[in-house]
Amino acid sequence: MQDGTGATFSWRQLEGRWSLVYFGYRGCPSACPTGLAALAREVRALGLRGKDLQVVMVTVDPDQDTPKLIGDYVRYFHPDFRAVRIGDARELDLVCRAFGATWAKPATLGGEIEHSLDVHLVDPRGRIRGRLSPPFVPGELRQALHW
Numbered sequence: 001m002q003d004g005t006g007a008t009f010s011w012r013q014l015e016g017r018w019s020l021v022y023f024g025y026r027g028c029p030s031a032c033p034t035g036l037a038a039l040a041r042e043v044r045a046l047g048l049r050g051k052d053l054q055v056v057m058v059t060v061d062p063d064q065d066t067p068k069l070i071g072d073y074v075r076y077f078h079p080d081f082r083a084v085r086i087g088d089a090r091e092l093d094l095v096c097r098a099f100g101a102t103w104a105k106p107a108t109l110g111g112e113i114e115h116s117l118d119v120h121l122v123d124p125r126g127r128i129r130g131r132l133s134p135p136f137v138p139g140e141l142r143q144a145l146h147w
Helices: 031-045 047-052 067-077 089-099 140-144
Strands: 018-024 053-059 082-085 119-122 128-132
Touching: 018 031, 018 089, 031 047, 031 053, 031 067, 031 140, 047 053, 053 067, 067 082, 128 140
Parallel strands: 018 053, 053 082
Antiparallel strands: 018 119, 119 128
16 A cells, blocks of 8 residues: 555555545545535644544555555545555555445446545544445534544
8 A cells, every 4th residue: 555645555544544435536526626625625624633534545446556646635625635556456445345436436437436435534643433325514523522
């Protein structure tokens, strides 16, 4: 696994603070930009407390989303957002299953990748603690984290 800078990524990097894990891809026409924009608004609304939170998007299109491309994409929404690229489809399947996320390649060339839109809450010990489903309501994240 690589992060958006090309460095090796480990799930242990989620430990130490709350994380929001989102599965999506750079070429997604509307759901991902909408979801990432909503997450950026929520993180900004948390003010300084937002620094206690990390947002990580795992690409479901590793064939197209190079680490740099996906890293630049998520940082467009918020400079602190992180991206992760899992290069092997089998490994991506395992990670998605662990989170309860789904993805599927398009049936036709040039089609959209189908993927779940939930945001997964991971506690500072690296345990999956819940999920938020769109549409994301202002303040919902603060409530889910009990902040």
